[in-house]
Amino acid sequence: MASSGTASRTTNRSTARKSPNKTTGRRTRTNAKNQTRQAAQANTRAAKTTAKQGRNVAERAGLVYVGAVLEARDRVSTVATDVVESLTSRRGVTLRRLERRGQTETRKVRTRAERVIRRGERRFEREVDAVERETQRRNNVVTQQVATVSDRIETAVQASVAAGERVVKQLA
Numbered sequence: 533m534a535s536s537g538t539a540s541r542t543t544n545r546s547t548a549r550k551s552p553n554k555t556t557g558r559r560t561r562t563n564a565k566n567q568t569r570q571a572a573q574a575n576t577r578a579a580k581t582t583a584k585q586g587r588n589v590a591e592r593a594g595l596v597y598v599g600a601v602l603e604a605r606d607r608v609s610t611v612a613t614d615v616v617e618s619l620t621s622r623r624g625v626t627l628r629r630l631e632r633r634g635q636t637e638t639r640k641v642r643t644r645a646e647r648v649i650r651r652g653e654r655r656f657e658r659e660v661d662a663v664e665r666e667t668q669r670r671n672n673v674v675t676q677q678v679a680t681v682s683d684r685i686e687t688a689v690q691a692s693v694a695a696g697e698r699v700v701k702q703l704a
Contacts, residue, residue, distance in 0.1 A: 551696030560689050568682035575674050579667045586663050590656050596650060601645050608641070 613632055
């Protein structure tokens with residue numbers, strides 16, 4: 533037969549694949565280990581980021597609360613100053629009594645505010661500690677699961693390589 537300008541070529545290809553050699557098996561196991569390690573590190577980074585975000589939200593909430601308390605204190609102080617100025621024309625005894633009472637109430641309010649702040653700080657620290665413990669616990673569980681899967685994959689690859697080597701020996 534005449535061809536129309538193109539030469540045809542036949543190739544002899546074997547349909548059977550070659551069995552993997554030792555280097556291929558080692559490379560496969562190394563790649564599996566590296567991917568497992570990278571996945572565990574990514575999970576650790578994600579858990580730490582989540583804990584930091586939670587800590588930031590809680591800290592902001594505490595700071596807003598403290599800011600509101602300080603703003604209220606300033607307003608009370610301003611009102612008290614205005615009242616004292618309006619009463620300066622009255623008798624000195626009344627002024628001293630009112631001043632003492634104002635100091636006492638201010639001290640009580642300040643003490644209560646400080647107590648509330650300390651209570652909030654303790655609660656905040658407990659929450660942070662709980663989140664960190666939970667993160668650490670989850671990290672350990674994930675790491676264990678990843679290690680188990682990695683071991684299974686490694687065992688399966690080694691078994692495949694060994695089986696391939698046995699087949700090659702039998703054919704040879």
